[in-house]
Amino acid sequence: MDSSYERISRSKLFGLGEIIWDLMSLSLLWILFSIPIVTSGAASAALYYAVRRRFELSSGTPSKDFMKSFKQNLRQGVIINLIFLIYSSIAGFNLYVALHGFGGITLPDAYLPIAILLMLPILIFYPLTFPYLSRFDIDTKHTLMNSALLTLMNPARAFVIWIYMIVTFAAMILFPPCALIAPAGITFVIMRMIEKIFSAAAGDKEQEDA
DSSP: OOOHHHHHHTSHHHHHHHHHHHHHHHHHHHHHHHTTSTTHHHHHHHHHHHHHHHHTSOOSOHHHHHHHHHHHHHHHHHHHHHHHHHHHHHHHHHHHHHHHOBTTBOOOGGGHHHHHHTTHHHHHHHHHHHHHHHHOOOOHHHHHHHHHHHHHHOHHHHHHHHHHHHHHHHHHHHSGGGGGTHHHHHHHHHHHHHHHHHHHHHHHHHHHHO
16 A cells, blocks of 8 residues: 555655756756856756756756756866857847947947848857757857857747747846746746757768768
8 A cells, every 4th residue: 555655755746846946946046056047058958958858858856957967067167158248248249339330439220230240150159059058968169159150040949049038037027936937947938949949950960970
């Protein structure tokens, strides 16, 4: 006869509680390890790795999975994140100057489309870079280039991923308590789309090698 604990542990309510707990613990780990800013890329890669392990591969140690991936990808994650931070700062300032001028200098209206175009690399490179970093052991250059290529091959999915990330970020600002679950929760949602992109790319590569 099953004990009371065994009956409870197999209940749907207990399973839901486990899921919520894991999402909360992973979200808090992501927030904690993103505080230094430069480590936020490695933290994002670790979050993707741990969420995938937990919900797609049924791992029972999400926090350990997070820490394992964070340590493995820390160096590359910091380098890539610095590239994003430096470029986005320059491109963002450039766009600001194109819109509002700076120090009494006003740029011609014709420059505005150029300033907007200079923002595109961030939109192209960012969505898949850290999930790609978490999944594949490859150098920084090819991590960035392959991520950008996959984004360009899947513009609709990349656009949806951006919308999800923006909405989640806005929700965390407007209602901070949702940060307790939102980072891991949205990672779980977009993971399904990203894994389809990776699977399709792997299938194409296998056909080329055949």
